[in-house]
Amino acid sequence: MVATIIDGKKLAKKIKEQVKKEIEEKGLRAKLSLILAGKDEASKVYVRRKHNACEEVGILSDHRFFDERVSEQRLLEEIRKLNTDDSVSGILVQLPLPGQIDVKKVLNIIAPEKDVDGFHPINVGKSSMKQKEGFLPCTPLGILKMLESLKVEIEGKNVVLVGASNIVGKPLGIMLLNQNATITYCNKYTKNLKEHTKKADILIVAVGKPKLITKDMVKEGVIVIDIGMNRTPDGKLVGDVDFDEVKKIALAITPVPGGVGPMTVACLMENTLKAEKQRKGIE
Numbered sequence: 001m002v003a004t005i006i007d008g009k010k011l012a013k014k015i016k017e018q019v020k021k022e023i024e025e026k027g028l029r030a031k032l033s034l035i036l037a038g039k040d041e042a043s044k045v046y047v048r049r050k051h052n053a054c055e056e057v058g059i060l061s062d063h064r065f066f067d068e069r070v071s072e073q074r075l076l077e078e079i080r081k082l083n084t085d086d087s088v089s090g091i092l093v094q095l096p097l098p099g100q101i102d103v104k105k106v107l108n109i110i111a112p113e114k115d116v117d118g119f120h121p122i123n124v125g126k127s128s129m130k131q132k133e134g135f136l137p138c139t140p141l142g143i144l145k146m147l148e149s150l151k152v153e154i155e156g157k158n159v160v161l162v163g164a165s166n167i168v169g170k171p172l173g174i175m176l177l178n179q180n181a182t183i184t185y186c187n188k189y190t191k192n193l194k195e196h197t198k199k200a201d202i203l204i205v206a207v208g209k210p211k212l213i214t215k216d217m218v219k220e221g222v223i224v225i226d227i228g229m230n231r232t233p234d235g236k237l238v239g240d241v242d243f244d245e246v247k248k249i250a251l252a253i254t255p256v257p258g259g260v261g262p263m264t265v266a267c268l269m270e271n272t273l274k275a276e277k278q279r280k281g282i283e
Contacts, residue, residue, distance in 0.1 A: 001220065004252040006146050008259040012266035015145070019269045020057040030089040030276035031060040032116065032268075033082050037075060038068040038098045047094050053265045059089075059272055068098045075101060076109055083111040089276040090116035092268070095167070113278065116271040119167070128174045133278065135271050140172035142263025143204065143225050150252055152202070152223065154179040160200035162186045162193065162240070163207040168227060172204065193217070205240040215245040224253040227260050 023030060032054055036047050047063065054061035064078055075097075082091050091114045097103055107115075112122040118137035126134025136144075147154065159181045163169045173183045186196050188207075197203055197217045205213055206227035218224065228240030239256030247253050254260055277283070 001249060001251070003247040003250040004150065005247070006150070006225075006252055006254045006259060008142075008146065008254060008262040011146060011149055012142075012262035015263075015266040016053065016057050016269055019059075019266075019273050022273060023058045026277075026282060028273070028276050028280070028282075029060065030058075030272050031062070031087055032090045032092060032272045033062055033064065033085075033088050035064045035066070035075070035078065035091070035093045037066040037070050037094075037101065038096070040096060043094045043096070049265055050092070050268060053269055054272075057269050057273075059269060070098065070101075072101050072105065075106060079106065079109050083109075083114065088114065089279060090114050090272040092117050114275060116268060116275055118171070118271070124171065127171060128178075130178050135274070136175065136267075137167065137171045138267040138271060139168050139227065139260060139264045140175055141267040141271075142260060143172060143227075144175060145267070146225065146254065146260070146263060147202070147223070150223065154181050154202075157181050157201040158184070158199050159202045159204065160184045160186060160196050162197065162203070162205040162213070163227070165206065168206045169204075176202075207240055209240055210238050211240070211242040213241040213246065215242060215249060218246060218249065220249045221251045222249070224250050225260065226254050226256050228256065229261070 034047050034050060036043055051061050082088050091110050093106055107119045110120055112120045115123050115135055118135040123134040127136050154176060159176050161169045161173050164185045164187045173185060177183050184196055186193055194217045198219055200222055202223045204225040208228055210230040224241055224246060226239035226241040230238050232238055237257050
């Protein structure tokens with residue numbers, strides 16, 4: 001069996017082209033405000049990529065940079081200003097935040113209609129209830145689009161998620177449950193992980209442990225979505241799955257890099273456009 005390599009860059013390009021086309025055709029002026037606090041180098045890279053994507057599709061973007069000593073009150077004040085700024089379509093706070101900041105407070109204060117990351121409790125609730133006006137988190141949304149590109153029938157499939165974070169695992173499981181999949185969540189307390197992963201028709205991994213999933217842990221014909229991002233001692237970027245071995249028996253698999261990452265950014269562009277359209281009452 002030769003696995004299909006799910007090309008996230010190619011799919012992301014199509015999404016961004018569609019966003020750009022719609023912005024131009026409808027004469028929209030969407031704007032994304034990005035907030036970064038602290039000196040996390042990976043976060044700086046992610047914010048830069050998001051800014052570049054905005055430029056690519058015709059979305060305005062601005063950055064609010066704060067050092068690692070910023071107070072929680074100062075950050076909340078900035079978000080309140082953006083909530084009431086009529087020029088701003090969407091707000092994104094790059095995670096992680098410095099330790100003195102309560103992440104829940106920050107995410108909860110973002111206006112739900114500008115929460116293009118989809119983390120506000122109102123948007124979480126809307127997504128679980130399949131209400132279309134809410135925002136789906138960008139990484140789970142990107143993964144759904146990847147599965148759609150394979151023309152996979154989700155209904156009835158056994159989906160195993162290794163990693164149950166609030167950012168990816170939990171919302172993605174709900175979204176797939178809404179498509180009538182059978183969901184199994186695994187976490188660091190799961191005993192005999194292999195017993196669960198072997199049953200997966202679709203295996204989604206997001207834990208940050210290089211090559212955690214090996215060939216003997218999956219069945220032939222599995223679809224593997226690898227969200228892991230890990231640096232090897234020699235600086236190479238790898239996922240949580242042993243890509244070279246697992247691809248020998250998988251039906252389809254995402255590479256790292258070039259898989260889920262580009263889709264996350266593309267779906268952020270799509271959500272920002274959606275926010276602007278909803279503000280203007282445009283279908």
